[in-house]
Amino acid sequence: MYTDRKGRYLGTGPFYLQGDDPIVIHISLAGIILRLEADRPLNITSEFLPFVVSDSVPADITVQVSWDWKRSDLLHTEPVGRDKLLIYYQEGGYCYCELDGGDRGAVAQTKYTTDFSLVSCIINTDEFDVPQDQVYQILRMLPIRQILLHRNVLLLHASQVLHEHRGILFSAPSGTGKTTQAKLWRQYRNARIICNDRTLLRKTDQQWMTYGYPYDGSEPVGSDQILPLRCLVLLQQAGENSVVRLRPAKALSLLMRQVIIDGWDPLSRRKAMDLLAQLLGDVPAYGLKCTISEEAVAVLERRLQEEEN
Numbered sequence: 023m024y025t026d027r028k029g030r031y032l033g034t035g036p037f038y039l040q041g042d043d044p045i046v047i048h049i050s051l052a053g054i055i056l057r058l059e060a061d062r063p064l065n066i067t068s069e070f071l072p073f074v075v076s077d078s079v080p081a082d083i084t085v086q087v088s089w090d091w092k093r094s095d096l097l098h099t100e101p102v103g104r105d106k107l108l109i110y111y112q113e114g115g116y117c118y119c120e121l122d123g124g125d126r127g128a129v130a131q132t133k134y135t136t137d138f139s140l141v142s143c144i145i146n147t148d149e150f151d152v153p154q155d156q157v158y159q160i161l162r163m164l165p166i167r168q169i170l171l172h173r174n175v176l177l178l179h180a181s182q183v184l185h186e187h188r189g190i191l192f193s194a195p196s197g198t199g200k201t202t203q204a205k206l207w208r209q210y211r212n213a214r215i216i217c218n219d220r221t222l223l224r225k226t227d228q229q230w231m232t233y234g235y236p237y238d239g240s241e242p243v244g245s246d247q248i249l250p251l252r253c254l255v256l257l258q259q260a261g262e263n264s265v266v267r268l269r270p271a272k273a274l275s276l277l278m279r280q281v282i283i284d285g286w287d288p289l290s291r292r293k294a295m296d297l298l299a300q301l302l303g304d305v306p307a308y309g310l311k312c313t314i315s316e317e318a319v320a321v322l323e324r325r326l327q328e329e330e331n
Contacts, residue, residue, distance in 0.1 A: 047157065050075045050246070051166075052175040052222040052233040057081035058160065061088050066157045070236050072246035083138045083169060087160055091146040094118075094131055103286030107162060110284070116140075119165050123149055130154070130163045138169055158236065167284055176223040176297050179280040180254075182232055183213040188252035189232040191221055193280045198257050201241065202314055210316045211323070216245045220282070223251065223301065230305055253306045253326060260311035263321040267329070273307035274298050 045060045050073055057077070058064070066074060096111060096118050103110040109128075111118040116133055123129035129149040134141040143163055145154050154160070170177055180193040181200035185207060192200045200219070207213035219239025221232055234245040256268065256276045268276075277298055283290045308325065312318035 046077050048075045048077045048079055048081060049073050049157065049161070050079075051170065051235070052173075052224045052231075053226070053248075054083070054170065054173045054175060055079055055081045056161075056169075057084040058157065059084060059086050060160075061090070063155060064157060064160075065155050069238075069242050069244035070157050072234070072244050073236050082173065083141060085132075085160075085164060086142040088142070088144050089147045089154075091144055091148070094128070094133075096120075096131070096133075103284060105284065105286075108165070110165075110286075117165070119163075121163050132164050134165065138172060161236075165284075167282060168287075168290065170222070171283060171290055171293055171297075174224060174297060176294065176301070177235065177282040178221050178223060178277070179219060179282060180221040181218050182216040182221045182234075182249075183207045184216055184247065184249055185211060185213040185252075187249075189216060189221075189249035190252050191232065191254045192257055193254060193277060194257035195279070198259060199312070199314070200257065201239075203255075203257060203310075203312065203318065206314070206316065206319050210319050215243055216247055216249065218243055225300065225304075230301060251305050253308060254301075255308050255310050255322065258309065258311045260313065262311065263313055263315070263318045264311045265322050265325045266309045267325075268307045268309050270299070270302040270307070272309075273302050276309075277302075277307070 045064050047058045047064060049056045096113055099111060099113050101109045102112050107121060108119040109122050117136060119132050120128035121130040126149050130143065130145045132141065132143040143160065147154060167177060178193055180191045181204040182189050182191050183204050192203045194200055204215050208215055217234050217238055218241045220235040220237060222235050224231055230251040232249045232251050234243060234247060236244060256273065278295060281294045283294050285291065310322055
């Protein structure tokens, strides 16, 4: 059940304003609770619903969302970085990321402090052909990767299956077969697919846990299941199946390429490497040369059983 800040029932979406109260929605990403406070109705698509939690859960970060577009206090100094959607700036003790509208300029802007104690997002609704009232649309305007990394969460290009109460991650460059191997485990070992393309990792209570992620590639799963991590598997297509235990240094060099971070930021790269080093000191990593067959599943399964018994 979803409510406004006074506990009044809001249903399952869209979420409508009640009087002068803002809409309040809590989203959980790897146990990091984002509190969205919006001054307009919001909608949540089905793949995001599993990540909505009760607003009685204490929030880690509050994001104030408004469609009251006004002139920014950003003077547009030179960008410090950019990705496919956002341009990043630093000025006057604040950080900014702007959704690039091409010739239209910025069509949305998020202002935040480095510790995310202040996060505010304003959207220029006049510059969009459709209302920007979906939670997933708002989240893409935020510095999500920085927020997660600040809270020691790794975001990996990886498929994940649940098998024997633990998570097995398959990671590799796009097109190598992450989803294919996950489907083979589902077909031949009755494993459950938790993620197809992106997985969150976080160490809690001295154990690495895996979490689903709502943005999950072309075949989103939308699972909110939390699992202890059994192992990491780095894939390589081959004519025969074989598996080796990887040294941490070798695994680090391969996995670093699959971490989704703001690569333009040296602090993000350094922190991601530190977290990966911790991960690989705690969790075994394997290199799997594989075909599309049940034998690929069996080869890895046997190796895991041998090392754990």
